[in-house]
Amino acid sequence: MENLFGLIITGLAIGSVYALVAMGFALIYKSTSIINFAQGEFVLVGGYVALWLYTDLRGLAFEALAQARPEVFAALSPAGWQLVVVAAAFLLTIVAGLVMVLALERLILRPMIGEPIISVIMVTIALATVLKGLVTLIWETQIRNFDPPIFQQQDGLRLGVITLPGVYLWIFFFAALFLVSFALFFKFTRVGVSMRAVAADQQVAQSMGISVKTVFAISWSIGAVVAVVGGMLVGNINGVNIELSHFGLTVFPAVILGGLESVGGAIIGGLVIGLVQYLGPELVGQAVALYNRAFDAALVTPGNLEAVLPFVVLIAILMVRPYGLFGIKEIERV
Amino acid sequence: MPGSSSALHPPAGPPGGQTPILKIEDLHLRFGGLAALAGVGFEVAFGVIQAIIGPNGAGKTCILNCICRFYHPQRGRVIFMGQDISRLPTHAVAGLGIARSFQNIELFKGMTVLDNIKLGRHAHLKSGFLSGGLYLGKARREEMAVRAEIEEKIIDLLEIESIRKKVVGALPYGLQKRVELARALAMKPKLLLLDEPMAGMNLEETEDMARFILDINQEWGVTVVLIEHDMGVVMDISDDVVVLDFGTKIAQGPPAAVARNPHVIQAYLGADDAAHSKLGV
């Protein structure tokens, strides 16, 4: 019990990772009705590109700079350069994400406009294979890590015995930042309405002069940026490896829980799933202990509960709210 | 001519027609703050064509939805042939002999015309997932019988032979409406609810549709509830008219009388005669 607070905070922190990744799904779904099965691979690409820029290119760049303009190189302290490198890697990763998704949009998604949604979803599944293949082709499959880590362990948050690594605070920060910017973006532009119009009926939207292509490009870009930033941050938790893409699957309960088309919902969904993962097993454990005491039984708490509990909770919530917490109920009318 | 030998379905209900085939009692239906129906009640006699008219948003479609148990009114009852159907599940209503067409076409777009019509017969067929999958003996004979009956009676009546193998989605609007009627007929209806069957049709097709409705009513003895904005049709073919406005009944009576009712003119008809019908007046 004394750890409850720590569990809640950690749960929320993990939840914010889910929230960050889930947001990308919601943004893309909102205007295209497409569940992007390659979202996890976007995360993967983000992680690898950031790592490559940060770790491999840094050395080359420094070397070149130190040779060409030693005085510039000397002007900043190593800590200062570290900051510059982090910022540069960060920005370039975003740029890389944008380039990637705009190319994808142009080559793959645009020709699929107007085709059955399920076929487009299938395309994203195939896309996942391609992206994964590209990553293994370029960077091979070995585990790599940010060296030195960008978000150091020691500047984490101490909560009793638990230390929350600093990277989680950053993730929290970015999730909030994205949420606020999207809220403002949708409030002060008419893009939000256009996006939903496109999702509702592409043909009619086109008949009103809404460019489906532009809307697709915008939402895929935002979705991809969120994902690659997520990849960069998540890659700092425990290094990058080919399984980073599993986030694509693990955040599904979060997306659905929040309601597919709701960005805010994705955040709430992520946090709730995080909490379920951290409090659920504890509660089940306590319940089992109580039962054992009451009936003098010797039940054991099943293991790996945190893998299934989100799904159990998800089904339970969906039975009460079939469109998630903030999703839009489908019109049922004849 | 009720009882004619060519009738697909014998006329239902008591010949005297004392008890109405359908009785709507005090229906109340609210959506949030909006009262779509605020205490509507009327009766439909056996074998008639009963029209329901009223301004847009008056609640006409809502009444049909309540009859089909698609909407669940907060208050009131629907009585069909003496049986209170206000508690039945939606799908059970079809089995009783209530069929309908929809305002926005509700066909199964990816299927052929024939399959759409066959689906109308669903509630009256027996084959299950085992016998159907084997497609032997009974299931096969049943399918063939349905096919023959649909071809020879319904498709023939509605003159849609040439399109029966076509996929419904690509058909023009007017034909889709006709297919919808065909599907409703396949349900062996005693009561047929039609929601704006003539909308979007040109004059010729409207005339055809009117003829079909009259045939169905007179030769097959099916009672028809007809919602229609084309006043020419309503005036010509209906036996009785109910007028709704804001979820309440504001008038009822024979068509000619209703059309002279000043309330009806003010709320619904307006002054411009040309707007009343596609048919020249």
Added chain:
Amino acid sequence: MPCGLFFETYEKDEAIFQTTFLRVAMAAFAVLLLAFPFFSDWLSGLTNLYWLGIMTHICIFVLGAQGLNLLTGFTGQISLGHGAFMAVGAFTAGVLHMDLGWNFLLAILAGGLMAAALGMIFGVPSLRLRGLYLAIATLAAQIIIIWLLRGVFEAGAVEVSDATLFGFSFDTDQRKYYLCLFFAALGTLYLKNLMRTRTGRAFVAVRDRYLSAEVIGVNLFKYRILSFGISSFMVGLAGGLWAFTENAVTDEAFGVALSVKYLAYIIVGGLGQVTGAIFGVTFLELLHWLLEVPTDALSRIFPNIFEKLASLREIVFGLIVIVFLIFEPDGLSARWRTIRSYWKLWPFSY
């Protein structure tokens, strides 16, 4: 119409193969499948692949994909849980056969029924959930079932002996192939028949427009659950066959990846078409294996880039699927229909 088809009886009009061309083509196809083991060795020598094994898997997956197509293609309910339902069928069949000594036919039937039961339980949310919400609810089924198999039953790996029927043992790859081919054909025929009768039409109605289906008298709940039941029965059956052809059941074979793969089969093949599952499984499996041929050849010439070639093969595979979908978004069976309708009217196309 000068060149349409006319039939004297409704019976003929409702037949599955309506033209002589089709009947001949189908008969030829059947002969080809039956004769396959006799020239598969020759093919294998040509390509350095084992075709009998590949074809056996294709048959098993066709059966499962037909099941998923019934649920997703015909009834409109996406499932991401079919991998797990297949696992249930496989484990049930394996355990009943090995531990309780059930005859293999009974065992795979029981496996199918067990999968059907679980499918129906996890199908209950379909009463309220639509589209992707339902898809993710079935993903929950996938995760929970595998978790149960692994954690609670500690199923791990089960060894299964060969199937025997009336003293005849399905112990060679050839016999296994025929066994699986038989079941795949049976499942396909069943689905085809089902879809042209009352139940099948109701499924499609539920998919296209469940609201009007209800008004017509289709009991939504019944048909949604029924669809889950039949569908997971078929995939459970496929699981049982898997157990008896591979002689081993391990939970790792039936993960989320398999569920996604099943979905890929039917989308690429064509949703809501009985031929869809056949085309989809065949296309994707052949593509996958045929890509192995150049990869293999190249890695002999350039042994240093063996790993790169493996990645490249994955990339090419994904790209081909993408390009294919861009040109044929409705799946292969759509193309097949175009070809067929062309042949129907041949030589007077247009």
Added chain:
Amino acid sequence: MALLSVNNIEVIYDDVILVLKGLSLEVEEGAIVALLGANGAGKTTTLKAISGLLKTEEGEVTDGAIVFDGQRINDLEPEKIVRRGVFQVMEGRRVFVDLTARENLIAAAHTQKCTRRQLDERIEQVYAYFPRLKERQNGLAGYLSGGEQQMLVIGRGMMARPRLMMLDEPSLGLSPLLVGEIFEIIARLNRELGTTILLVEQNARMALNIASHGYIMENGKIVLDDTTEKLKNNEDVKRFYLGVGEEGQKRSYRQVKHYKRRKRWLS
């Protein structure tokens, strides 16, 4: 020179179904032109060909030219065509069901560079024409009644302020009172804002009353075209589109004969 001229176009669906077979028509700037025809004649297809929406279906203009304001627009994307001032009000009450009535209107003003104020004003204008919409403005469009949806669809056209507005069966499903009003509104839009109108209608009498020129199409071709005055006096038009009986009196739906009456100008 006409604002819109369609020259001899051919349209094919799915690479096989030939729907328009050399159709031509012209719409003068500032005119109201009616396009009449039976179901399946290809009226909607014609409008879609002009607005470019055909490209979003499996349809294709394979021959001929569509010229708007002196420029060929055949190959433009639909959104570009809208930006040039051609707006199609689609048939079949295609509202965005998941958006509220008001959001539907806002979406329609997508190409309009107007401030928030101006947008609000325009919305109010639409409400002035259709008070019922104002009452239901925050309800999801999917839950509106059929007629209300129809109002919304027309209202969207008004939001876009196009140069050429193409209306596909605007009176469908409206009460007689509103049918009268709709045509008045169309006439007013034409008169007050100078919007050119191409009108597809089944209610031929109303359409011919407000239009100056009419086209009648059958089977993918124009079979008759003239000023509305002359059309109204054409015997065939009178009989098949206006429902005037042989002797010039009112027909009744009850008297429709039980045989198939099919008369076509061609074929």
Added chain:
Amino acid sequence: AEEIPVGGIFDITGATSKVGADYAKGVRAACDYVNSLGGVNGRMINLESADYAYAIPKALNLYKKYVNVNKVFVIQGWGTGDTNALTPKLKKDEVIFMSASYDANLTNPANNPYNFFIGTDYSTSIRLAMQFAKDNGAKKVLFCYPDHPYGRAPIAAGKEYAQMLGLEIGPDEMVDLTATDATQQLLRMKKFAPDYVWLGGTTPSCAVVIKGAASILPEAKFLINCWGFDSNLPLLAQGAAEGRAFGILPVVPYGADVPGMKAMMAWTKGEPHTLHFVKGWVSVLVMAEGLKRAGDKLSGPGLKAALETLTDFETGGLCAPITYTSTDHRPNTTCGIGAIKDGKVVVLVGKVSMPREAKYIGN
């Protein structure tokens, strides 16, 4: 001369490729190395290798291809998934399967006559780990592993042995292979306050546990199974592994100072590799020795018989001497224990071993 066809089923692009790819490299390099020395009895090894991406159906078909088309009788395999799925077939086809799944269950020839592997089996490893803990003063131990056949395999053996040693055993914990945080597991462990924790995961998940333990379980030390302990561990654990993480070393780390390493280093031109490369390499060396001893009896049973003649076979110190008998396929009951020092994997104890007890064959 004739070639000896050998099958290779590897994970190059799949879920376990992060270690599988390097293992495959080891196998492939060793085959080339053996061939460069003139092959086996003058016959070249012809390795048919393919990537199965940890997809079982693909492994099954690759297997059938190797056996039926390429006529192989020995296969270099990879993980738990393929090994388990193939085991029944191996018996029937009499094909030798040398995988990297060191599940003790495979060491009993009565059940799995054709399975061979070169690493200390997981159960022996866990027993040695328990012994190590006991010897270092542990009183309480706890088992933490992923919910996966690889993780579960040795747990029963570990518990039984720990009990025998008189160690107190805490409740099991599970940490997923893809976990990014183990706070809750650590908090529960904390209630029991173990001296040593067995970690049965792979490197990333072990790093997560060790990192989190820095603040939650600062006293505990970790004993890591062979797939969770490699040069990536110190990098991922960021210093938290220093002096607290001990790993099972069935083979020596790449670059260790043993005679067998020289050839390997020369062959790979010093390009750095992980431990897993060494495992793959040794697996081939052992196979080659078997093939050599089999002489002309190039068949599954022939190779089996030949391998079962290996007694204290030396791989140049790359791993403990290997012995297979017809009743016991445990390669050895000796392994090294590694530790992390200055961010590097070092060998802490070169050899820990236990007697080869018959009762532990297969479990």
